[in-house]
Amino acid sequence: MSTPLAIDVKGLTKRFGRKVAVDHIDIAVPQGEVWGFLGPNGSGKTTTIRMLCGLLHADEGSGTCLGLDLRTQSEAIKRQVGYMTQKFSFWEDLSIRENLEFVARLYGVADPRRRVDQTLDRLGLTKRQDQLAGQLSGGWKQRMALAACMLHDPRLLLLDEPTAGVDPKARRDFWEEIHALSAQGLTGLVSTHYMDEAERCDRIVYILNGKMVTRGSVAEVIAESGLVTFTLEGDAVRHLVQEIQGKPGVDYAGFFGAALHASGRDRAALEAAIAPYRDRPGLTIFESPPSLEDVFIHLQEEAR
């Protein structure tokens, strides 16, 4: 027990009718770390995040956010958490400044005008402050949303797919910002579908059908999967995917860029499966460390 935990929940469960959206999930994020929250669409990421910030009542489970009880102190939690919704949820008929000042006043920030000035300046939004939020492009909307959930100096950020639909440069800038904030002691839980973003996190949590499947650092998750991956490169590779996919020993074959990845848990079987292709002209085959994406697709395929 070194650093205190910013999020510490156990057995978090949420049902919608008969469907179990989140099924006994445990998350323990130490203060100051940034954790990636991964999983396919509909796996329960948004539901989990909403339970953490008090927008949904958990059917089962207990725990604390910032040391406050999730069940009884959700109003106090709201005041110290910055939550960014998956869908842009600011007022499109208000300008950037009006949106930010509104948020600042709701949180009771002292001198909201000056605070908004500083935030606009820091995020490079000063020139656009009078633009209506609805007219902003995706990247700017996302910047504004981040600015808004930072206004009250939260101690914990819950970001639900903050970079969905945002261009690569804007995504980079966004993560710079997240890391800068984390260096100041802010904790973050960020859901994403981007592997490069997952790799920038201290730890990742992967959930599937509401259940936690794996968690740890990227290296740990990859090692724990026990996956072996071979990369096939060359002009001829394009036509091979169907063929290789069906072979015994190949759990999953798919393209990563122009290269074909063939992965499996059973090394011997996998090597046997690709042996016939080793001597093909124009084809290079080599073993490569499995990427996070290989692992996740493998987990998802396995669950089917």
Place this chain on the structure above:
Amino acid sequence: MNFSLRRAWAILVKEFLQMRRDRLTLGMVVGVPLMQLFLFGFAINLNPKDLPAAVAISDPGPFARSIVAALSNSSYFKIVEQTNDPVHARRLLQEGKVVFVVEIPPNFSRDIVRGQRPDLLIEADATDPAAGSYALAAFNQLAATALRDDLVGPLAGRAQGPPPFNSVSHLLYNPESNTQYNIVPGLLAIILTMTMVLMTCLALTRERERGTYENLIAMPATPLEIMIGKIAPNIAVGAVQSVIILLMARFAFHVPMIGSLGLLAGALAIYVIANLAVGYTFSTIAQSQLQAMQMTTFFLLPAILLSGFAFPFMGMPVWAQWIGEVLPATHFLRIIRGVLLKDNGFAESWPDIWPLLLFTVTMGSIALLRFRRTLD
């Protein structure tokens, strides 16, 4: 582009599918009109009967008894009070508890016997001229025949020819039976109900449809703070509307304004807030803006039809009057007509002010209880 029946068909099919998904809206489209048909069909009566009347008897002779009996037997009057104090009877009229006061003057019987044709006075509350017109016509009829059975023996001669007394009717508060005096203040009530409920019925529904609701409740605002913040700006809108309509009433329709405008302003404020609270409550229930609008119409129709605005309140069956008593428009109509036309003060208006207050508080509480602080 040429017209294609198949494309039009494709759109039709899609619309039907979407319509079918939205069960609540569909149910309201079918169920609400049916309910309204029965409600208003049975409630509205253009020839109001059983209108409450008071009799002030200063001469309790046999003729007075016969007249009271005749009134009681007629279907138009329901005698709710008999008194020997004309001032008290007048006060009942002022408070709107009765629509008519029949005054039997002192020495009524003696004067009839002497053949002096005393006056039989009926005073009618003419703030709603339509309400009493049939009953007034009936009064003159039945008064003429009421004493026929009493005029026997030496008085038999009086039974012939004109009635042995003079029936005099006074139209109080609106002597010329000017319908506008009644309709124009009523319109203020109806227009305010329509616009105020409409203004707030989308308050939360719009946030929900635009996806900003999640953000709003993720922030530390309490339901009461949100409600007050959303209702308050519309009070100003209501104030502007009221001033415009009252100015028009005064200068375009020449509606008399004899009562206290300060009292009226106070009642207006409560009435506006009451309606805003209704709209806000709708917005906590409605799932879509369409549903919120449907609820608003659902509220507006009874406010027009059962409040005494379009049809005489006293002419409705008792169950419909009870529904009417729940509506803020009913009470506000009485207040504004009373203040403008009858010079009612606070004391006379209070019986209608407290129900407005009670309604407002109740609605506000329902809205707060309905408000969901989570997305569950």
